[in-house]
Amino acid sequence: xxxxxxxxxxxxAVAGTWAWLARGLPVLAxxxxxxxxxxxxLCGLLALLALALLIQSKPAGDDFAHAQSPGWAQAAGVLALxxxxxxALAHLGYFLATLPFVGITTWLCGARSPLFILGxxxxxxxxVWLVLTxxxxxxxxxxxxx
Amino acid sequence: MTDAAIWQALGQALSWPSLxxxxxxxxxxxxxxxxxxxxxxxxxxxxxxxxxxxxPVVAMSLMxxxxxxxxTGGSYSAILINIPGTPSASATAIDGYRMARxxxxxxxxxxxxxxxxxxxxxxxxxLVLSAPLIARVALQFGAAEQFALLTLGLTLIAAFAGSSxxxxxxxxxxxxxxxxxxxxxxxxxxxxxxxRVELQAGLHFIPALIGLFAIPQVIEGLRGGAGAVIPRFTxxxxxxxxxxxxLGALNRSMVIGSAVGTGVGAIPGTGGPIxxxxxxxxxxxVSRAPQAFGRxxxxxxxxxxxxxxxxxxxxxxxxxxxxxxxxxxxxxxLGVLIVQGLAPGPLLFKEHPDFVYGVFWAxxxxxxxxxxxxxxxVRFIVQVLRLPTSALLPAIAVLxxxxxxxxxxxxxxxxxMLGFGAVGYLLNRYxxxxxxxxxxxxxxxxxxxxxxxxxxxxxxxPTVFLRQPIAAGFLLLTFAALVWPILRRAPTQSTx
Numbered sequence: 070x071x072x073x074x075x076x077x078x079x080x081x082a083v084a085g086t087w088a089w090l091a092r093g094l095p096v097l098a099x100x101x102x103x104x105x106x107x108x109x110x111l112c113g114l115l116a117l118l119a120l121a122l123l124i125q126s127k128p129a130g131d132d133f134a135h136a137q138s139p140g141w142a143q144a145a146g147v148l149a150l151x152x153x154x155x156x157a158l159a160h161l162g163y164f165l166a167t168l169p170f171v172g173i174t175t176w177l178c179g180a181r182s183p184l185f186i187l188g189x190x191x192x193x194x195x196x197v198w199l200v201l202t203x204x205x206x207x208x209x210x211x212x213x214x215x
Numbered sequence: 216m217t218d219a220a221i222w223q224a225l226g227q228a229l230s231w232p233s234l235x236x237x238x239x240x241x242x243x244x245x246x247x248x249x250x251x252x253x254x255x256x257x258x259x260x261x262x263x264x265x266x267x268x269x270x271p272v273v274a275m276s277l278m279x280x281x282x283x284x285x286x287t288g289g290s291y292s293a294i295l296i297n298i299p300g301t302p303s304a305s306a307t308a309i310d311g312y313r314m315a316r317x318x319x320x321x322x323x324x325x326x327x328x329x330x331x332x333x334x335x336x337x338x339x340x341x342l343v344l345s346a347p348l349i350a351r352v353a354l355q356f357g358a359a360e361q362f363a364l365l366t367l368g369l370t371l372i373a374a375f376a377g378s379s380x381x382x383x384x385x386x387x388x389x390x391x392x393x394x395x396x397x398x399x400x401x402x403x404x405x406x407x408x409x410x411r412v413e414l415q416a417g418l419h420f421i422p423a424l425i426g427l428f429a430i431p432q433v434i435e436g437l438r439g440g441a442g443a444v445i446p447r448f449t450x451x452x453x454x455x456x457x458x459x460x461x462l463g464a465l466n467r468s469m470v471i472g473s474a475v476g477t478g479v480g481a482i483p484g485t486g487g488p489i490x491x492x493x494x495x496x497x498x499x500x501v502s503r504a505p506q507a508f509g510r511x512x513x514x515x516x517x518x519x520x521x522x523x524x525x526x527x528x529x530x531x532x533x534x535x536x537x538x539x540x541x542x543x544x545x546x547x548x549l550g551v552l553i554v555q556g557l558a559p560g561p562l563l564f565k566e567h568p569d570f571v572y573g574v575f576w577a578x579x580x581x582x583x584x585x586x587x588x589x590x591x592x593v594r595f596i597v598q599v600l601r602l603p604t605s606a607l608l609p610a611i612a613v614l615x616x617x618x619x620x621x622x623x624x625x626x627x628x629x630x631x632m633l634g635f636g637a638v639g640y641l642l643n644r645y646x647x648x649x650x651x652x653x654x655x656x657x658x659x660x661x662x663x664x665x666x667x668x669x670x671x672x673x674x675x676x677p678t679v680f681l682r683q684p685i686a687a688g689f690l691l692l693t694f695a696a697l698v699w700p701i702l703r704r705a706p707t708q709s710t711x
Contacts, residue, residue, distance in 0.1 A: 072645060076645045076647075080385055080389075083389070083392075087392055087407075090407055091406070091407075094404075094406060098402070100671050101401075101667055101670045101671030101674075101675055102666075102667050102670055102671070102675075104399040104401075104402065104404055104406055105406075106667070107395060107663045107666065107667065108392065108395045108406070108407075111388055111391055111392045111395070112392070114388050115385065115388050115389070115392065118381055118384050118385045118388065119385070121381045122381050122382070122385065125381060140438055143438035144434050144435075144438050144640060146438070147433070147434045147437045147438050148434060148633070148636070148637055148640075150437075151430070151433070151612065151616070151633055151636070152630075152633060154612075154616060155616060155626055155629045155630055155633060158616065158617075158620070158626055158629070159626050163617065167613055167617075170609075170612075170613070171609045171613060174437060174608060174609040174612055175609050177437050178436070178437070178606060178608055178609065189609065193609060193610055193613065194613075197610070197613055197614065197617065200265070201264060201265070201617065201621065205264075205265045205267075205268055205269070206268045207264050207265065207267055207268060207617075207618075207621040208620075208621060208624050209617055209620070209621070210617070210620055210626060
């Protein structure tokens with residue numbers, strides 16, 4: 070299955086799922102369109118556009134070429150790391166979650182000196198806290214047990 | 216709008232917090248603009264959480280400083296290492312780098328800074344003169360006209376944001392679809408909330424903005440390991456300031472660049488990268504020395520640099536007067552306004568004239584500050600070009616996550632931000648533009664409300680959109696925007 074067909078089917082699936090989710094909402098109300106009117110209209114439009122994507126001729130310099138390049142597994146890994154960080158923020162709070170996260174990401178960026186990684190983790194963690202919370206009063210997640 | 220509002224706004228713009236915010240914004244803008252791989256949009260998204268607790272004019276001073284100076288900073292790497300710091304500096308590299316290779320790097324940077332400020336102030340004058348008039352006209356619009364105008368804005372952006380009209384439209388409609396999450400704007404019943412309280416108010420578009428802009432860059436950077444290292448620049452910086460005589464010779468190019476930049480910036484879906492090449496081409500055509508273009512002509516630096524800063528004021532025209540952001544940067548600025556509890560659009564001019572004038576003064580301040588800070592600091596700021604961009608990725612990742620959290624003090628927003636990040640990454644990989652999705656997320660709520668209001672007021676008659684001449688005109692333009700890319704491609708394909 071080509072990337073173009075895959076993308077078109079994914080868009081069709083989104084439109085179908087959204088329309089299915091809207092099934093309990095009124096399409097029309099006594100005073101005019103109901104809650105489901107616009108979502109269903111958009112689902113119809115999306116389905117038409119997905120079909121257009123499916124049937125349109127391949128343009129010069131196909132812009133789906135990038136989809137076939139490698140790196141999906143690494144991208145999923147980075148996203149998982151970011152999700153873990155968000156989960157850790159909820160359970161450990163800002164400082165305990167951010168110190169190891171910055172350490173790991175600095176290592177992923179190519180740094181290998183333990184001293185540099187430690188310095189980056191401590192400096193960045195406290196630097197962001199200083200700027201956001203101390204200077205600009207933007208709150209950061211707190212540890213539930215500290 | 217009264218004289219009192221003008222002077223009150225001047226007082227706010229010249230207060231210490233505003234001056235400091237503008238200075239910080241300009242400094243950050245020059246750095247972000249200079250670093251290839253970091254866009255102005257990304258810089259603004261990262262700074263966004265800092266504005267949550269600031270007064271509106273101070274917040275806008277920070278963001279406008281970053282916007283204006285970012286455009287200027289983009290020329291630093293274009294001139295010194297032939298890699299544009301931002302897409303809007305692409306045309307500057309053509310002649311700027313050749314000037315640098317000829318030993319005139321300092322002069323090229325000086326011309327770039329002065330032209331940028333010239334373009335910025337030119338566009339500000341256009342903004343001040345035109346915005347109140349447009350807002351006055353827009354105040355007369357009813358629901359049908361507003362729906363048609365919002366549809367036109369979104370369609371223009373979808374049509375011109377990427378290489379494929381269909382992909383742009385899909386991204387835009389996906390954005391619109393996501394705005395249906397939350398309470399029904401007319402009757403208040405929950406839709407697509409899955410029983411979650413956090414979704415009752417809908418998906419806030421600030422986490423979406425952060426996710427769509429920044430997370431794909433973080434994923435790309437981190438999955439690639441150490442990442443690309445920017446080539447070192449080896450040219451020396453001589454005198455920065457061109458002589459008065461040299462400046463006089465550049466006047467024509469600067470006027471052309473400023474006018475093109477302002478005009479293009481005001482059209483939704485266009486922006487800096489288009490403006491700079493149009494300005495460059497036009498300046499070459501009217502130049503007394505067109506043969507020098509492409510060989511290190513100062514005019515070739517002045518025109519695109521005036522154009523990309525001309526875009527700053529131009530982009531604010533539809534954003535402030537109609538509530539339609541024409542590009543990602545004005546979508547972020549619109550986000551700042553929404554967080555501050557201000558609704559962009561014609562009513563802003565009626566209800567908060569002091570804020571509108573505050574924005575005008577803040578943009579003037581940003582340009583003056585850019586001139587001073589850029590000329591004084593250029594020798595230091597160009598040193599950031601020695602930094603590998605990947606060194607900033609951990610900081611970007613942390614700021615994205617905690618910035619989304621800071622909006623409403625909930626990690627749910629951080630999770631939403633990551634979700635949009637994943638969507639943004641997928642869109643990028645499959646060649647879908649993300650900008651229409653962002654604009655769809657921004658305009659979706661209003662679009663649905665005005666559409667349903669118009670139908671309700673007309674008793675469900677769909678011809679209401681065609682019976683109002685202004686609405687019909689906007690819809691005709693929308694149709695033209697949809698058909699034009701197809702017609703434009705047709706002869707090319709038939710000859711292939």
